[in-house]
Amino acid sequence: MTKTIRQLIAAAVLALPMAGALAAGGGAHLDKAPIDIKDTESLQRGAQMFTNYCLSCHSANAMRWNRLQDIGLSEQQIKDNILPPGAKIGDPMKVAMTPADAKAWFGAMPPDLSVIARSRGADYVYSYLRSFYKDPTRETGWNNLVFDKAAMPHVFFEWQGEQVLKHEKGADGHEVAKLELVKAGTLTKLENGKANTAEYDKRMADLTNYMVFMGEPSQVKRHQLGYIVLLFLIVVMLPLAYLLKKEYWRDVH
Template sequence: MKTKIRHLIAAAAFMLPLGAAVASEGGVKLDKAPIDIQDTESLQRGAQIFTNYCLSCHSANAMRFNRLMDIGLSEQQIKDNLLPPDTKIGDTMSIAMKVKDAKVWLGAAPPDLSVIARSRGADYLYSYMRGFYRDETRPTGWNNLVFPGAGMPHIFWEWQGDQMLKTVKGEGGHEEHQLELVKAGTMTKLENGKANTVEYDRRMADLTNYLVYMAEPVQVKRHQIGYVVLMFLGLLLLPLAYFLKKEYWKDVH
């Protein structure tokens, strides 16, 4: 009995840090990511952003370049637009930077993003990539509302522009953190003091959409097969249901 109690106490103590982490993340309201993995054009745009911007630091070792043909890209399009130099189309999405060098240059090795959408969730990624703001106390000059103290610089700052963190009074007098666009980027506008971020948000939605696809590429084909199966079952069962109805009601006047 005492052994069981000690095990329960140990398990509770182990879960305390996890609970604290979940509670700290719960203070940030995540925006809903407009995910549609059936939108091949969005996936293609997201793949282009990922390979041209993210893949310089972050690997995706569980993904091969030739899998991009599943989202409608031809082998030649991949070679011309997405394939890094000295890379074969059957290679995995790895990076040349070594882990040891990354720790020296960046302080920590950037994580592999193969299944980041499954571990973090689409809403988290979408909010994170739109949550950067200027912070001169940070080594990179940037911080993030969703992930405070993030070591990653804002690689899309030219698109989004500069945001600043401000504190406002929310419901019940509680302080809330909000981001305010103070300098427009190439994909944002300041119109009468209000921020128009539609174009930038759409790009980040495309990137998030691709990350969701990359975490489980087979889901696109699985959904397509699912629709076909449902249509087949519908066509198969509809006549049976019709004749069953006629047989059941034939003696009812």
């Protein structure tokens, strides 16, 4: 009984960081992330964006450069196109920014992103990347609808353009916060007063897709192995079990 209670307490303690992370995101609506970890081209585009933009401030210490071979890149392609100068193919994805610079610029070291998609969910990451808006009260000039008062600046603002926060009354009479694109970026358009963000959304979907893969690089192989095991059970073990059942009950009937 005592052992069971201890296990329950330990599980609750481990769950606290997860609960805090989810609570920090607020109650904003989350859009469904179009995730497909079998799409190697999407994963490769996402990996390129992650290394070019995210690794400047965030680390991914649980992910090694050579694991990018799991998404169809050869070791030479990784070295030529993605691996930063001075890094080795077997090294973890370390942050380029020093702790001293991080404290001076953001007040604290930005979090490691190795398992961010697993801890907060793909929908959270995808919605967060698309929910920055101009806010002159913030030091960076930006805020986020999904994570209020986020310290992170909008690193993709040139692609997305500028959004502003507006409050409208919903069908039930309650006030609803919405984002409106007021200045188009290189990957967005304003057509007859309506925003076309399809290309930017596609880029953020690629980045989210890669971050989902990074949280568990072996999941594609694990799924494939699972299908092989199920096929073995159906094709081999099921007929054997049926024949054994007939042999066992033959004398009874």
